Ligand SMILES: Nc1c(NC[C@H](O)[C@H](O)[C@H](O)CO)[nH]c(=O)[nH]c1=O
């Protein structure tokens with residue numbers, strides 16, 4: 015197993031600052047909606063638990079994870095947005111399509127963060143199957159939406 019760590023549920027409280035004035039954009043892929051809605055709920059709960067104001071959290075949907083990059087860019091370019099959290103789930107199929115999407119969205123999201131010099135968080139599951147996805151969207155391995163949200167909070171405390 016590449017890593018025994020499966021989630022950030024035991025994350026340290028370091029770099030957690032007052033985020034009541036911070037504005038977040040949550041970009042949510044509609045593919046595998048059962049999974050991405052759980053990721054969204056996890057991210058929202060974690061942001062609110064750490065002091066974010068509900069009115070400062072904007073949600074935008076995109077058709078699939080491949081579109082997360084452009085959705086992230088459209089929000090990151092807005093000066094008022096302090097951090098962008100991208101949530102998606104790409105499940106391996108029979109072909110290499112999975113690889114192309116995963117590579118594109120990982121690289122794309124990275125580049126948006128660098129271009130606009132603000133946290134743009136990769137909250138995209140890339141499982142082999144639905145079970146692995148559900149295990150990481152509120153199941154036995156935690157919720158990657160939680161992790162993506164706490165990552166954004168910690169980066170704002172950099
Ligand atoms: N198979 C999955 C997709 N496929 C759709 C792509 O993300 C994209 O919308 C399409 O190629 C058009 O550009 N998307 C996911 O998020 N998850 C999948 O499992």
Ligand SMILES: CC(=O)[C@@H](O)COP(=O)(O)O
Nearest residue numbers: 105107108109110111112
């Ligand atoms: C990751 C995907 O786009 C997936 O739905 C494609 O499945 P397949 O590789 O079997 O066409």
